[in-house]
Amino acid sequence: MKLSPSDxxxxxxxxxxxxxxxxxxxxCVVTEESSDYGETPLAWAAGVALLGPALLLLGGVHVSAPDLLGGWTAAQVSQAAERAARDALIGAILLQAGLFVVTLVVAAMPSVRRALTPRAFKRERVRRRAREQFAAKSLHLTRERTGVLIFVSFAEHMAELIADEGIAAQVDPKVWDQAMAALIEGLRRGQPAAAVAAAIGLCADVLAEHFPADPDGNPNELPNAVVVLPRA
Known part of the structure; x- marks a missing residue:
């Protein structure tokens, strides 16, 4: 999902x-994706690989020692059992290694990686990057502490709104839910520019009610241009 110059x-x-x-x-800050979620392919590859021995058992592979009544000596039984156990162990290791590599390659594909990453984990990464941008862009340094960050992460179809303490002290956080819901719905429809603009308008309705423009002076303390971040 991209924003054109006109957007x-x-x-x-x-x-x-x-x-x-x-x-x-x-x-407003937008990014293609808030994290590379490198942990996801590794976690899935390790988890699937651990299923290797269970898959062998489900497949009917088993280790057995020869029947002592068949004329085998104790030494022969011991050697045969050791060889069978070693072969089974090597087979399990090879199977686990194969499962790990195949799963790692598949899970590393961007679309698969995003699908396999838990939503709560993606939400935490989006929220963390939004907080980083709030501090990095000095939104906490406005004259009346009235900075509001709208952070949008396209790949996750998620957004965060962070209001500085001057606003947070007077506005219930739930007031922003309508704007965020409209923004997320627009992202899901593939209309990012319209979604962001609509959310800005809804946020402005809230701000105008609690913090109307000052007729004696209303300086623009922060740039209006949208900041586009690279993929994390």
Whole structure:
């Protein structure tokens, strides 16, 4: 999912229009993906590989020693049992290694990796990167602590909204749910620019109610341009 130059311009215009109604400062950051989720292929490969011995048992592979009544000596029985156990162990190791490599290759494919990554884990990574951007872009340094970050991660179809303490002290976090729901729904429909612009408008409605524009001066403290981050 990509934003074209016209998409970026439309979002910037939505921010400019929104900020004309409020002393709040809206800042938008988008990224293709918030993490490489490198742990996911490794975890799945290790888990599947551990199933190797169980697959052997389910496949009917078993180790048995020869019947003592068949004329075998104790030494022969011991050697045969040792050889059978060694062959079974080598087979299990080879099977586990094969399962590990195959699963690792398949799970490393971007679409598969995202599908196999638990949603809660993706949510945590998106939230973490949003917090990093809030601090890195100095949204906490506005005059009245009224910075609002809208962070969008396209691959996960997730978004985060972080309001600075000046806003958080007066606005219930649940107030932003409608804007975030509209944003996520738009991402799922493959309309990122329209979704972000709609969310900005809904956020502006909240901000205008609690933090209306100052007629004596409404400085623009943060850039309106959308920040596009590379894949993490």
């Amino acid at each position: 970026l311009a439309a979002i910037e215009g939505a921010i400019r229009q929104a900020e004309s109604r409020t002393t709040g400062e809206l800042y």
